[in-house]
Amino acid sequence: MTAQTLSQSLLPGEDLLDIDPNPQTAGRQARPLRFITCGSVDDGKSTLIGRLLWDTKAVKEDQAAALRRDSTGKQNELGLPDFALLLDGLQAEREQGITIDVAYRYFATDRRSFIVADTPGHVQYTRNMATGASTADLAVLLVDARSGILEQTRRHATIAAMMGIRQFVLAVNKIDLSNYDEAGFQTIARAFREIALSLGVRQVTAIPVSALKGENIVMRGDELMPWYSGPTLVEVLEKATQRTGQTTGFRLPVQRVSRPGEGFRGYQGTVAGGSIKPGDSVVVLPSGVEANVKAIVTYDLVRNAAVHGDAITLVLDRPVDVARGDMIAAIDQRPMTGRAFTARLVALSPDGVVPGKRYWLKAGSRRQRVLLRPTSQLDLSTGNWDDANFLPVNGIGVVELDFEDVAVFDSYETNRDTGAFILIDPETLNTVAGGMIDGKRSKSGRFDALPDADRATVTLPARLLEAFLKTEFARAHAGEIKVTGPEEVEGE
Amino acid sequence: MNVIEHGRGKPPLDPHLKALENEAIHIFREVAAEFERPVMLYSIGKDSSVLLHLALKAFHPGKLPFPLVHIDTGWKFPEMIAFRDQVVARHGLDLIAHTNPDGLRDNVTPFSHGSARYTDIMKTQALKQALDMGRYDAAFGGARRDEEASRAKERIYSFRTSDHAWDPRNQRPELWSIYNGMIHPGESVRAFPLSNWTEVDIWRYIQAEKIELVPLYFAERRKVLERDGMLIAAGDPRIALLPGEQVREEMVRFRTLGCIPLTGGVRSTATTLDEVIAELEIATVSERQGRAIDRDQAGSMEKKKREGYF
Ligand SMILES: Nc1nc2c(ncn2[C@@H]2O[C@H](COP(=O)(O)OP(=O)(O)O)[C@@H](O)[C@H]2O)c(=O)[nH]1
Numbered sequence: 001m002t003a004q005t006l007s008q009s010l011l012p013g014e015d016l017l018d019i020d021p022n023p024q025t026a027g028r029q030a031r032p033l034r035f036i037t038c039g040s041v042d043d044g045k046s047t048l049i050g051r052l053l054w055d056t057k058a059v060k061e062d063q064a065a066a067l068r069r070d071s072t073g074k075q076n077e078l079g080l081p082d083f084a085l086l087l088d089g090l091q092a093e094r095e096q097g098i099t100i101d102v103a104y105r106y107f108a109t110d111r112r113s114f115i116v117a118d119t120p121g122h123v124q125y126t127r128n129m130a131t132g133a134s135t136a137d138l139a140v141l142l143v144d145a146r147s148g149i150l151e152q153t154r155r156h157a158t159i160a161a162m163m164g165i166r167q168f169v170l171a172v173n174k175i176d177l178s179n180y181d182e183a184g185f186q187t188i189a190r191a192f193r194e195i196a197l198s199l200g201v202r203q204v205t206a207i208p209v210s211a212l213k214g215e216n217i218v219m220r221g222d223e224l225m226p227w228y229s230g231p232t233l234v235e236v237l238e239k240a241t242q243r244t245g246q247t248t249g250f251r252l253p254v255q256r257v258s259r260p261g262e263g264f265r266g267y268q269g270t271v272a273g274g275s276i277k278p279g280d281s282v283v284v285l286p287s288g289v290e291a292n293v294k295a296i297v298t299y300d301l302v303r304n305a306a307v308h309g310d311a312i313t314l315v316l317d318r319p320v321d322v323a324r325g326d327m328i329a330a331i332d333q334r335p336m337t338g339r340a341f342t343a344r345l346v347a348l349s350p351d352g353v354v355p356g357k358r359y360w361l362k363a364g365s366r367r368q369r370v371l372l373r374p375t376s377q378l379d380l381s382t383g384n385w386d387d388a389n390f391l392p393v394n395g396i397g398v399v400e401l402d403f404e405d406v407a408v409f410d411s412y413e414t415n416r417d418t419g420a421f422i423l424i425d426p427e428t429l430n431t432v433a434g435g436m437i438d439g440k441r442s443k444s445g446r447f448d449a450l451p452d453a454d455r456a457t458v459t460l461p462a463r464l465l466e467a468f469l470k471t472e473f474a475r476a477h478a479g480e481i482k483v484t485g486p487e488e489v490e491g492e
Numbered sequence: 493m494n495v496i497e498h499g500r501g502k503p504p505l506d507p508h509l510k511a512l513e514n515e516a517i518h519i520f521r522e523v524a525a526e527f528e529r530p531v532m533l534y535s536i537g538k539d540s541s542v543l544l545h546l547a548l549k550a551f552h553p554g555k556l557p558f559p560l561v562h563i564d565t566g567w568k569f570p571e572m573i574a575f576r577d578q579v580v581a582r583h584g585l586d587l588i589a590h591t592n593p594d595g596l597r598d599n600v601t602p603f604s605h606g607s608a609r610y611t612d613i614m615k616t617q618a619l620k621q622a623l624d625m626g627r628y629d630a631a632f633g634g635a636r637r638d639e640e641a642s643r644a645k646e647r648i649y650s651f652r653t654s655d656h657a658w659d660p661r662n663q664r665p666e667l668w669s670i671y672n673g674m675i676h677p678g679e680s681v682r683a684f685p686l687s688n689w690t691e692v693d694i695w696r697y698i699q700a701e702k703i704e705l706v707p708l709y710f711a712e713r714r715k716v717l718e719r720d721g722m723l724i725a726a727g728d729p730r731i732a733l734l735p736g737e738q739v740r741e742e743m744v745r746f747r748t749l750g751c752i753p754l755t756g757g758v759r760s761t762a763t764t765l766d767e768v769i770a771e772l773e774i775a776t777v778s779e780r781q782g783r784a785i786d787r788d789q790a791g792s793m794e795k796k797k798r799e800g801y802f
Contacts, residue, residue: 300499
């Protein structure tokens with residue numbers, strides 16, 4: 001069988017990149033691809049990343065020499081240095097033999113450059129993974145070909161999917177130790193695809209690799225795996241898609257107001273969704289004041305358009321009151337505004353997330369007070385959402401947010417930039433959680449991503465109802481479906 | 493007000509560099525908006541030149557809303573100081589040059605005190621003095637994560653205690669591009685807009701944006717002497733020849749710029765930007781190799797950072 005690419009169909013908000021087939025034309029024709037690697041201890045994650053850096057020549061000679069000097073002389077049979085030492089950055093961590101936090105590595109091929117978020121596979125993995133995954137467009141999940149999918153694999157996949165990653169690569173590593181067994185590989189690949197599908201991830205590529213020998217990482221491993229004709233890891237990475245944030249309308253969280261001299265007033269920020277051109281009508285939120293775009297100023301040029309990701313200065317056609325923290329948005333595709341929202345949260349601090357405490361919430365350039373109430377927590381071993389009113393460190397939960405002032409969001413599903421936030425403890429000032437907006441809550445406390453009429457109704461017998469409500473699917477689509485028991489009458 | 497367009501007739505950046513530029517501008521604006529007294533560390537080198545260029549872009553059409561600080565150890569190349577003064581004049585910048593007065597008084601040199609103590613006194617301590625004097629609560633720096641292993645986990649906002657110390661165990665998680673700029677009085681951050689750039693990116697950007705550099709980056713016949721395997725610029729009367737050393741003329745350029753006795757040159761024939769980039773793309777030696785301070789001891793960069801070095 002060939003590549004395990006289940007589906008190349010695109011999700012809303014994703015664009016297949018036009019990769020320049022002729023790389024000698026100046027420059028790289030794509031933004032850097034950010035991805036995350038996850039695996040259990042000893043699956044070979046360090047070896048895999050080391051191999052990627054080594055085979056793409058990102059490791060310089062003196063670094064390699066320092067490696068040989070530092071290491072206990074440990075080298076593998078191919079005469080390569082111990083890759084784990086290349087990656088362990090901090091002295092404190094080397095002394096303790098633990099990996100704390102997320103390390104970022106850089107490498108490039110002729111076609112594209114890559115930023116890998118390297119996260120440890122143990123203890124604090126949830127918060128580390130959530131951090132690394134927050135900016136990633138793709139996750140490489142590692143398993144040992146001899147042990148296959150572990151509970152840990154499912155956990156990693158769940159976190160990656162929740163953080164908005166929609167492309168998975170399953171690297172079935174140490175394939176050399178399984179005698180390059182095709183049937184074993186297929187079994188693992190199938191099991192993984194099922195997990196991915198249950199998490200709503202359709203772009204899955206499974207690759208048999210040997211990180212140690214460098215097979216199917218950068219170079220092909222045809223000789224020993226003639227049965228595999230799919231892409232190498234690097235080929236998948238080169239062709240991976242990136243979110244373009246075009247599903248929502250124009251969004252500009254205002255970072256600062258520029259008033260360098262008489263007659264000039266510009267709103268500076270990074271376009272967080274959609275696109276804009278002079279003449280477009282916009283609304284300033286939360287005030288609701290409307291205006292038209294007069295000019296898009298940058299250092300290089302006064303431009304005739306700007307798209308998602310561009311750092312710009314926007315000039316409006318009339319004097320309006322705009323301050324840092326406001327959002328300028330498309331007049332006909334507005335984000336949600338309100339005081340009550342529902343979100344998922346990953347607790348990052350040892351103190352967890354406490355109900356009834358007033359935190360600072362920062363989203364885009366806006367910071368405001370929020371009152372928080374956890375309602376359920378994800379049990380990563382069963383995949384169920386259980387009732388909870390407190391989230392311990394590394395806990396993933398659903399929370400209700402109540403603001404004193406109006407807040408402005410998109411759902412994380414539709415826009416990762418305007419649907420994400422961090423929570424800041426008002427005393428320690430530490431970042432204690434990362435959050436993703438699911439939708440707005442109405443007064444009755446119900447969560448509405450869609451108006452009632454647009455929701456699909458799911459009717460279930462009472463005995464299934466409770467179990468269904470705990471599933472990932474029910475949570476993920478809570479704003480789009482209406483779940484009823486058979487005895488309930490349609491419409492409230 | 494007339495808005496100047498600097499980029500007329502210049503081809504647009506490729507998407508890769510554009511993305512890095514956008515990210516850096518975002519960070520500049522965020523720090524400038526959230527902190528009361530930001531400052532930019534300016535070391536005159538190529539990374540600082542890129543950093544300054546990005547800052548000018550971030551705040552255009554306005555001026556930089558913060559001053560620049562240059563830590564002058566007294567041992568910088570004369571070409572660097574001349575270049576610095578030109579840049580300051582051209583952009584109308586507010587530059588504060590600071591030298592550690594205690595070090596000057598005690599006549600601290602790399603030779604009398606050794607490179608480690610000299611660096612601590614004339615760079616690390618001097619930097620702390622300058623930051624304290626200005627009561628700066630945020631300092632932009634040009635550090636990149638790919639520079640050195642201990643930087644791979646560095647945050648974009650790197651937190652420092654009130655005595656400027658960096659504790660790797662006490663850094664805040666950074667998710668998405670949402671930065672937590674809240675600090676207690678006395679604490680500060682170092683902000684690194686170039687975190688995600690590699691050395692090649694820096695050079696490509698300099699080329700694409702036609703950013704001017706100190707001429708020391710380009711090969712020229714220069715007077716050098718070889719010491720501890722490094723090619724050191726000769727000519728400064730304070731650098732005495734050791735027995736067996738002699739001054740030669742060679743085609744060399746410098747990959748990083750620092751204090752004369754601590755900066756090693758590389759033999760090169762690259763006299764233009766294109767040639768430097770071509771050499772770089774086949775080079776297998778990382779740039780920090782030219783710096784004596786990194787070689788003092790294992791984990792030396794981390795140690796310096798804990799003590800307050802950039
Ligand atoms: N035979 C074989 N050994 C491997 C492979 N990948 C990693 N290893 C070995 O597995 C052990 C654990 O690898 P490491 O990269 O440190 O795992 P990590 O804990 O996931 O980072 C090391 O002894 C590696 O040499 C592989 O593809 N084949």
